[in-house]
Amino acid sequence: MMKKFREVILLLLLLSFVPHAEGTRYSLPGKPALTRCRSPEKETFTCWWEPGSDGGLPTTYALYYRKENSETVYECPDYHTAGKNSCFFNKNDTSIWVNYNITVVASNALGSTFSDPVDIDVVYIGEGDVEGEVVLLLIIQPDVKPNPPEKVAVTVMEDKGWPFLRVSWEPPHKADTRSGWITLIYELRVKLEGENEWEMHLAGQQKMFNIFSLRSGGRYLVQVRCKPDHGFWSEWSSASHIKVPDYFHRERSVWILITVFFAFIFLIVSWCIHINSHSLKHCILPPVPGPKIRGFDKQLLKNGKSEDIFSALVVSDFPPTSSSNYEDLLVEYLEVYIPEEQELILEESKDLHDGCLKPKGSTFDSDSGRGSCDSHTLLMDKCGEAKDDGRQTDQDGSQTGSEAQRQQAAWEQEALTYAHEDMISPDMSSGRVKTWPSVFSPLPQYSLSPLSQPSSLETAKQHCLSDSLFPPSSLSSYLTQPGQSTKEALRSSCSDFCSSNKQPLLLHPQPDARHQLQARSDVSISSISHKEAPAGLQLPTVRSTEYVEVHTVNEEDMVLLHPVPVGHSHGKGCLQTHQGEDYSKVNGVDKNNVLLLQREVMEEQVDMCPCENKDANGATESYCTSSAQKSIPCIHTALPVQEEKAVNGYVDTATMFPLPIH
C-alpha cells in the first residue's frame, strides 16, 4: 500500500515537472545496489549500498528487509550510524542463522527504482559478491571483520641480562570473547625503525607475546591485528614505539674476555714451541748427514779450498802407518829384515811392555789392509792376560826370532844368542805383559849381556821402529846393537813405531847377512842416531826377496834359519815376481809345533804361494808369500787366533792354522 502510494506521488511529480521543464530531462533514479555488509562481532551488522544515477532530481534511498520465515517487511532502523548510504542493524534487529532479504530503493520525484534483493546470513557475513547487474538472488557474504585489537602495550623486560619485548593487548571491546561467542586469533608484526621488512608472529588466542633477539639500542615498532575463527583479518592497530636499552657493554666484556683468553693460549703455545724448537727443528728438518771420511776436515771444506781438502786427505792417515796413533796399530809381529847385503834383520817390533798400550779396538781400521793384523787385538788380549800366555808368547816369539835367525845360522849364532838372550830377558819379565821380545838380528860382536828387561824390549821397539822408519839399508843398523845411547835414542822412536804399526817380520835371509850386518852396523848406527825422529813412516822399499828356511831348532828352542836360494825349494812353486822386500812374520805356531811364518811382499802383487810347513822338531816354518799390496799379515804365537780377515788376498795363516798353546 505504502509502496503504491509513493509510486503514484512520484509519477504525479514527474508529470508535473514535465511540461515545465523543456530543457532539462529528468528520469527515474538509477538502480542502487548493495555492495557489502559487515558484522564486527556477530551481534550487529551494517550494510552499504551504491546509489545509481539520481536522474537529475533529489533522490532518497530506503532499505527494506525481510527475514527468512516471515513476510513482514521492515525498513532499516538506522541510516546514520554507519554513514551515508548505509544501514545499521543493532542487536535487537540482528538475528543469526537467519537469512535476510534486503532491498534498496531509490526514489525521486519521478519515481523509484528498486535494487536487486540480496540474501544474507549474518553469521557468515563475508565479502559481498557483488558482480553483474542482473542478479536476482545474491548471496552476500557479509564479512565478519572485527575491529583491531585495542590497548596494545609494549614493554621491555629482561631475561638473565638479555632484554626482550613483551607485547600485550586486549581484544576489541565489542567482541565478546569471554563467553566464547566469538573466538579471535591474533597476529603481530615488528620492525626496526627505518626498515621495510616486518617480522610477523602468530600469537594464536593468547593476548601476550614475547619478542627476543633484539638489537641493542634499537627502536622498534609493533602492531597487532586479530581475526575471528571464520572471518577476516582486522586492520592493524596503531604502531607502538619502543626503544631497547643499550647492552653492548656486556657484549664488549665478553669479547674482551675471549680476546684475553686466546692471547694467553697463544703465548703458551709459542713458549712451548720455543722450548722445543730444537727437537722440532730436528723433527721437521732432519739434519743432513755430513761426510764421514777419516781425515776429512770439514773446516777445510767450509773454507772452500779443494786442494787443501784433498791434500789433507791424502796426507794423513791413509794408508795409515804409524804417525797418528800408534796405539791403534798394536800389532805383534816379527820383523826380519835382510838388507841387500843379506843382512838379516830380525826384529821384533813390538815390545809389548811398552807397546801394550790400552787397546784401542775402536780405532782399529781393518780397511787399511792390515786386517789380518789381529795381532793387534792379540796384543790387547795379551795385555790383560796371564803371564803364562806372555811367557808362551815370549817363547814363541823367541822361537820365531830364532827361526829367522837360523837362516843365517852361520853368522847369526851370536845373534841368536843375543836373540835368545833377548828372548830370555823378556822371559824374565814375563810377569809383565808383553808381546814378543824383540829379536834383533844378531851380530857377532854382539855379545849381549843380558840386557835389562826394558832395554831389550826397548831395543826391540827400536828395531820395530827403525824397520819402518828407516830405509832398508839403514835397517841393518838394527843388527848392530847400538850403544846405550843410541838404544835410548831408538827406544822412543821404536816405541812409537811399535805402537802404531804392525810391522811385518822381515825376513831377508841373505847369506852374506852377517857380514853385511856387521858392516852396516857400524855405519848405520850413526845413521840411526841421526834419524831419531822419523819424519814419517816410510814403508820399506822393495828389496830383493830372499827366503829363509828353518834349518833346525836347537835345544834352546831357537829356530835356525837358513837362507834359501831364490828360485827353488819353495816346494810349492812360490813365485817371486818382484824384488820387493819381504817382511815375513811369524804367523804362529801350529798345533804340531809348526811355526808359521808369513811372508808378504810390500807394494807388489805376488802370487799366492801356499804355505810351506816344515817339520823340525816341532818347529816349522811355514812361510808364504802372499800377494799383498800393503797388507801385512801378522804372526801370532801362542795365542788364540784372532779372526782377522785376510784382506787383499794374502793368506792369513793365523786363521788357517790355529796356534796351539803349550
Place this chain on the structure above:
Amino acid sequence: SLVFIKTTQSKLFLNQLISLLFMLYMVAACKAVPISDLLDRASQRSDRLHSLSTMLTRELDSHFPPIGRMIMPRPAMCHTSSLQTPNDKEQALQVSESDLLSLARSLLRAWVDPLLVLSSSANTLPHPAQNSISNKIQELQEHSKNLGDGLNILSGKMGPAAQTMSLLPYRGGNDLGQDKISKLINFQFLLSCFRRDSHKIDSFLKVLRCRAAKMQPEMC
C-alpha cells in the same frame, strides 16, 4: 626345585599384579582427562568441519549456473530447520550446557545420511572441480564421524540431560536430481544447509569450551 617353582610362580603373579595395576592406572588417568581438554579437541574438529564446508560452497559457486541461484530452495527448506536453536547471542548464552551439547549432537547426527548422499553424488557431479569437491566430502565425513564419537564421550561425562538427542531425519532420498542443473542445485543447497549447521555446532562447542575453561582464560 620346589623353591625354584615357587619363585617363578610368585614372579608370574607379581608380573600380573603389576600389569593390572598399570591398566587401572591408565584407565583412571584416561578418565581424568579434563572436560575442557575434550571440549577443546571437539571444537577444533568442528572448526575444521565448518572451514571445509565453506570452502566447498565457494568452490561449487565458482562454476554455478546463474539460473541455479534463482531457483535455489530457501534455507528454511533444510531438513534441520525444525530444530529450535538460539538465534542470537543472548539466547545462546542462556542455553544450558547439556542442551547445547545435545543440540550439537543432534545436528551432527542428522547429517550422517545426507553426507553419504553427497559423497555418492560427488563422484558424478557435473562440475569442473568435481575431484576436489569429492575429496573434501570425504574429509567431511571423517571429521564428522570423529566429532560424533568425541561428543558421545563428552555427553557421557556431562550428565543424562546431555544424552538426549533430537531426531532429524533426512528425507531427500538418495538421488539429488536427474538433470545436471537440478543435481548442482540440490548439491549446493545441501551444502549450504550443512554449512549453517556446522557453524552452529562450532559455535555451541566453543561456547561450551569457554564455560568449562574457567581456570584457563586463554582458551576463550
